[in-house]
Amino acid sequence: MGKALVQPVSAAARPLGVGLDSGAVRARMVQKLAEQGIQDKTVLAAMGQVERHRFVESALANQAYEDTSLPIGLGQTISKPNVVARMIELLRLGTTGKLGRVLEIGTGCGYQAAVLSHVASEVYSIERLRGLHEKARENLRHFRLANVHLIFGDGMLGYPKGAPYAGIISAAGGDAVPQAWLDQLAVGGRLVAPTITPAGHQALVVMLKTEQGIERSVLEAVHFVPLKSGIA
Numbered sequence: 118m119g120k121a122l123v124q125p126v127s128a129a130a131r132p133l134g135v136g137l138d139s140g141a142v143r144a145r146m147v148q149k150l151a152e153q154g155i156q157d158k159t160v161l162a163a164m165g166q167v168e169r170h171r172f173v174e175s176a177l178a179n180q181a182y183e184d185t186s187l188p189i190g191l192g193q194t195i196s197k198p199n200v201v202a203r204m205i206e207l208l209r210l211g212t213t214g215k216l217g218r219v220l221e222i223g224t225g226c227g228y229q230a231a232v233l234s235h236v237a238s239e240v241y242s243i244e245r246l247r248g249l250h251e252k253a254r255e256n257l258r259h260f261r262l263a264n265v266h267l268i269f270g271d272g273m274l275g276y277p278k279g280a281p282y283a284g285i286i287s288a289a290g291g292d293a294v295p296q297a298w299l300d301q302l303a304v305g306g307r308l309v310a311p312t313i314t315p316a317g318h319q320a321l322v323v324m325l326k327t328e329q330g331i332e333r334s335v336l337e338a339v340h341f342v343p344l345k346s347g348i349a
Contacts, residue, residue: 139168139182146182150202153184157206159215163235164202169195172228172256189226191246193342196288200339201229205236207309207323207336208284216283220301222272222310222344223288227253233286234262241279243268245348273346275301282306290319291344302326311341 147165155161170181172195177187186194209216216237221230224244230253233240242265244250250269257265268276273295275285281303287294290311302308308324314335321336 139170142182143168146184146198149184150199153199155199155202155206157209159236160202160206160209160232163205163232164198166235167228167231167260169198169228171259172226172231189249190252191248193225193246193249195226195228196341201232204286204309204321205229205232207321208286208307209236210307210323217303218279218282219284219286220276220279220282220298221286221288222275222298223342224253224267225249225288227256227267229286229288230265230267231257231260231262234260234265237284238264239279240265241268241276241282242266243270243272243276245269245271245345247349269348271346271348273297273344277301284308285310287311287344288341289344290339290341294322294324299324299326299331304328311339 143165147161150164151161170178173181173187180187184197184199186197189195218239219233219237221233221240221242224230224242230240230242247269250267254267275297280301282301283303283306285298285302285308287310292313294310294312298308304326306326310322311319312322314320319339319341321339323334325332
């Protein structure tokens with residue numbers, strides 16, 4: 118029997134942004150983020166280092182570096198690059214150097230955890246959907262990020278074992294920020310999460326924990342998947 122011939126994929130046939138092209142495409146994405154108002158150089162550098170196309174389905178790889186959210190299965194999405202960069206920039210406000218331990222609520226496909234790994238000393242990321250938890254583990258294996266810890270569990274409870282956290286970031290929005298998150302936030306730490314406003318709209322909320330209590334700022338409107346309890 119003759120050997121089967123494996124045809125190499127021509128450069129023209131490869132999806133844009135995958136493989137050798139991705140560095141240049143990421144650089145353009147970072148340039149666009151800067152033009153959109155992201156100023157934190159540490160965040161921009163992290164966004165430039167993480168290969169977003171590795172976190173989306175291969176059929177969508179040619180859209181990986183566009184400023185758009187994309188489906189990742191189980192009714193969930195990967196957030197737009199601008200939203201990821203904006204939330205991490207808010208988390209780092211006033212920080213020089215790396216953040217300490219960070220808790221991410223909603224691992225999803227693992228992309229934001231990978232970006233966070235470049236700006237924080239340790240990342241604890243919790244996901245309630247087993248299918249996504251396993252997908253994120255598979256996606257992140259390539260990067261060998263020793264400072265990222267993936268947890269399968271109910272994100273509304275936070276993750277007390279890793280507390281206190283210098284920052285908590287949520288990829289899902291509810292009517293209110295769970296008290297468990299605030300309890301696990303270190304004094305001087307920041308929490309960034311989408312929350313339903315009294316007007317019924319979802320907006321980004323930043324909470325700073327001080328010795329005197331919680332300082333709360335409501336920022337721009339956003340659209341995230343709903344925050345849910347339990348595991349599935």
